[in-house]
Amino acid sequence: MKRAGLESSTSELQALAVELGRESMGQIEIAADSIDAGTDDFTIRRNTLYLRLSCVPAVTEASLRQDPVVAMLDLYAFRLQMANFVASPAGHAAFGDQAPIAERAIGRNAARWDTVATSVGAHLTDDGRARLASWVNAHPIDRLPFTRTSLVGTLAIRLREQQTSLPAAVGGMQESLDRLEARISFADDYAVKQALWLSQLAALEVNASPDVAELRGTLISTRDLIEYAPNLAAREREAALSDVDRQRRETLAALTVEVDRQRVALLEAVASERALVLSAVDEQRRRVMSDADSLRMRLVADEIRVVDHLMLRVAELTAALLLVGGIGLLLLRRSA
Secondary structure (H helix, E strand, O other), rough: OOOOOOOOOOOHHHHHHHHHHHHHHHHHHHHHHHHOOOOOOHHHHHHHHHHHHHHHHHHHHHHHOOOOOHHHHHHHHHHHHHHHHOHHHHHHHHHHHHHHHHHHHHHHHHHHHHHHHHOOOOOOOHHHHHHHHHHHHOOOOOOOOOOOOOOOOOHHHHHHOOOOOOOOOOOOOOOHHHHHHHHHHHHHHHHHHHHHHHHHHHHHHHHHHHHHHHHHHHHHHHHHHHHHHHHHHHHHHHHHHEEEEEEEEHHHHHHHHHHHHHHHHHHHHHHHHHHHHHHHHHHHHHHHHHHHHHHHHHHHHHHHHHHHHHHHHHHHHHHHHHHHHHHHHHHHHHHH
């Protein structure tokens, strides 16, 4: 710690290295998401998934080195490897016209590394930077996906042996509980994301397979059928309701016609029955009137006969009285 001129403790350096790795991975994720948002190219989308999946173990292992100073150096070397890759023809082939997005993300990682190194009072000499650049050039990232060669090994040993300014501090401590917790934390952050990226990658690969074209067409047809089904059902329902309504109107019209016909027939029957009843009543009236006239005539005739008989009887009585009176008068004269 004296030789490096560092005032931070080993735990603090380790925490800074872990957070720097986490921030670096965050910048890579943001860059990959931005690239995906700007393109529909299958190859570029596949390469951004490869980038995410390859960077997670690389950043995790670099930031969790046993020696936090070596971890800082390894993150620095990884940043240089990524910067060289995205600026190379291979990087432009991988990301197309979206490659500048990745370059800007790597630039932000470089600025953050310098800030963290400065905050702990550490710096790299020109000779140290040259050695790191030489190592990076000898161990490039030139394709996606990639398996990164680590800085830990000969270069770290050389830098430590030569006692350059930064890599002289803390080496040799055992992996502690803090490092184990940091590794678990990385796993918590990226296990689900890695599974999601792998599923997206599998979906892209399946989608690009010629064998899936027929299946995709079937799925598209099925989706179209599903999307079309509500409209089809609505049209069928409308047609069914229209047919029911038509039949209802026809039924009502037929019932109206039948009711009108029955009503007319009933009215005709009532009128006919009324005419028959009136005719019968008139016939009965005529008969009654005829019977009344006949009875009246018979009564008159009977009255006439009674009067005639009475007059005859009165005449006979009058004649008899006259005869009796005449006889009596004759008898009186004779007796006188």
